Amino acid sequence: MRHNKARLILGILVVIAVGAVVLRVLNPTEARGLDLRIPGRLTQQGPAVASGGCQPDHPTFYYGFSDLHAQLGGAMGTPVECERAIHANGDTRQRTTTGYAYYRKSDNIPTFTNGWDHWALTADGLVHWSGYVVDPPTARAAS
Numbered sequence: 001m002r003h004n005k006a007r008l009i010l011g012i013l014v015v016i017a018v019g020a021v022v023l024r025v026l027n028p029t030e031a032r033g034l035d036l037r038i039p040g041r042l043t044q045q046g047p048a049v050a051s052g053g054c055q056p057d058h059p060t061f062y063y064g065f066s067d068l069h070a071q072l073g074g075a076m077g078t079p080v081e082c083e084r085a086i087h088a089n090g091d092t093r094q095r096t097t098t099g100y101a102y103y104r105k106s107d108n109i110p111t112f113t114n115g116w117d118h119w120a121l122t123a124d125g126l127v128h129w130s131g132y133v134v135d136p137p138t139a140r141a142a143s
Contacts, residue, residue, distance in 0.1 A: 054082035064110030065094060065101045068121045075119075076101065076112050102134070109136060 054060055059079035061069045069076045077098030086093045090105030099114035111120040113134065120127045120136035127136050 056082055059094070061094070061101070064103060064121060065112075068101065068110045068112055068119065071121060071126050072112060072119055074098075075114070104135070107135070111136060 054062065059082045060066075061079055062083065065079075065083060075098065077096035079094055079096050081095045083092050083094040083101075083103075085091070086102075091103060092105075093100055093102045096112075099112060101110060101112045103110050109120050109122055111118060111134070113119075117128065117130050118134065118136070122136060129137055
């Protein structure tokens with residue numbers, strides 16, 4: 001019995017230590033929303049407090065999503081969750097009352113969709129397109 005308790009305590013300490021190391025390696029945007037309870041495995045969990053200060057009980061838009069909302073207004077709706085990491089590479093997503101905003105770190109373009117219509121805030125300004133393709137026309141052309 002004592003041996004099992006010692007193993008359990010050691011296991012918990014290892015998980016805590018690994019989680020602390022991983023959090024030091026990842027920047028806050030990448031670490032947000034990741035489940036670090038299982039060493040070596042990064043999986044999504046529910047909404048977390050964003051590095052910008054978003055509170056789950058009072059979500060708001062920050063950074064590029066805030067700029068995009070300033071352009072789209074009511075079409076983008078209001079946030080129903082905080083922006084959260086959806087991929088270890090830094091991509092994020094935030095659900096709204098009318099769809100969801102998403103950000104691909106590799107393109108550095110905040111985008112919003114209602115499921116069919118899409119808007120993106122690019123270096124050339126606001127871009128709109130429709131259909132199942134999620135990347136803005138400017139990002140697809142550059143690929």
